[in-house]
Amino acid sequence: MMRWIIRMGEIILKSRQVRRFMRKALQKHLVIQAQVRGAKVKVSPWQGMLFLDLIEGEESAAEDAIRHTFGLTSADPLTSVSVDAEVVADAVIHLAPTEKGATFAVQCKRHGEKQEWTSQTFAGAVGAAILARAPHLKVNLSNPEWPVRIALMPEEVGILGTKIVCQGGLPTGVQGSVITELNNERDYLAAWLVMRRGCRLIVSSDSKTELLDLVKLWDPSQINDDLKSYLATAPGPGYIGAVWAVVGDNLGSQTFQIDGNVPMATLEPLVGWSEETMDELRRRAEIDSAIA
Numbered sequence: 001m002m003r004w005i006i007r008m009g010e011i012i013l014k015s016r017q018v019r020r021f022m023r024k025a026l027q028k029h030l031v032i033q034a035q036v037r038g039a040k041v042k043v044s045p046w047q048g049m050l051f052l053d054l055i056e057g058e059e060s061a062a063e064d065a066i067r068h069t070f071g072l073t074s075a076d077p078l079t080s081v082s083v084d085a086e087v088v089a090d091a092v093i094h095l096a097p098t099e100k101g102a103t104f105a106v107q108c109k110r111h112g113e114k115q116e117w118t119s120q121t122f123a124g125a126v127g128a129a130i131l132a133r134a135p136h137l138k139v140n141l142s143n144p145e146w147p148v149r150i151a152l153m154p155e156e157v158g159i160l161g162t163k164i165v166c167q168g169g170l171p172t173g174v175q176g177s178v179i180t181e182l183n184n185e186r187d188y189l190a191a192w193l194v195m196r197r198g199c200r201l202i203v204s205s206d207s208k209t210e211l212l213d214l215v216k217l218w219d220p221s222q223i224n225d226d227l228k229s230y231l232a233t234a235p236g237p238g239y240i241g242a243v244w245a246v247v248g249d250n251l252g253s254q255t256f257q258i259d260g261n262v263p264m265a266t267l268e269p270l271v272g273w274s275e276e277t278m279d280e281l282r283r284r285a286e287i288d289s290a291i292a
Contacts, residue, residue: 006075008072022171033220039058063077072166083115089133092148102138104145105139107148108151108152172199173233175197179246183208184211200233201222203215
């Protein structure tokens with residue numbers, strides 16, 4: 001069974017009550033993101049991180065779900081072996097470069113309660129075991145050609161694969177709901193930014209279909225009413241779930257009200273952005289310029 005170790009970002013800085021609320025919302029979101037991509041996963045919290053186990057479906061589907069879930073900073077595929085430097089060396093040696101003088105380094109991070117090994121002593125032991133098997137290699141701790149990344153846990157060692165860089169932010173839906181009408185690229189990018197900050201979109205029926213389809217990649221609650229109900233996060237700490245703003249580009253003097261007395265906030269997060277930063281945002285938000 002394939003497993004990933006997943007790191008959360010801002011969530012771990014919150015108070016215990018808010019952290020628990022956001023983590024549970026994130027776990028549900030990850031499960032559904034995998035489900036709509038044809039995979040079945042189990043998500044479990046551990047030591048301020050998450051383990052995601054693939055039960056059914058393709059690895060690529062699970063990794064795509066991870067990439068499209070806000071609130072995560074990174075993830076690594078993980079292969080578990082016993083806490084034994086020789087076993088770890090045997091498991092990774094087939095990945096060693098064959099060129100004489102090629103460099104490597106063992107990068108070890110310890111998780112959980114302290115046991116027999118520290119991260120430094122275990123990294124040293126694994127490095128020595130690798131050199132015994134591949135004496136043509138050299139150690140370079142600062143800039144290795146072959147980084148051997150491992151996670152040292154009390155009962156096992158995780159050999160980490162290629163890191164998946166995620167989008168950070170907060171889980172979608174934990175910061176209330178905002179209204180948007182997606183007419184062009186800039187409307188979508190503005191909406192994407194507030195989704196990344198934990199807001200759930202209430203999308204106008206007049207929005208462009210292709211832009212709404214992009215939103216669905218990041219928030220499956222937009223797909224149908226059943227998923228919208230399942231992923232609803234209200235009520236929560238701070239009256240989460242209330243509609244409190246409208247987001248878009250160049251909203252001008254438009255005014256919106258929740259009732260007769262309370263005006264809605266207007267969010268225009270793209271004001272002042274340079275074209276260079278906009279290009280980076282387009283890349284992260286996965287928008288094709290042809291949609292504009």
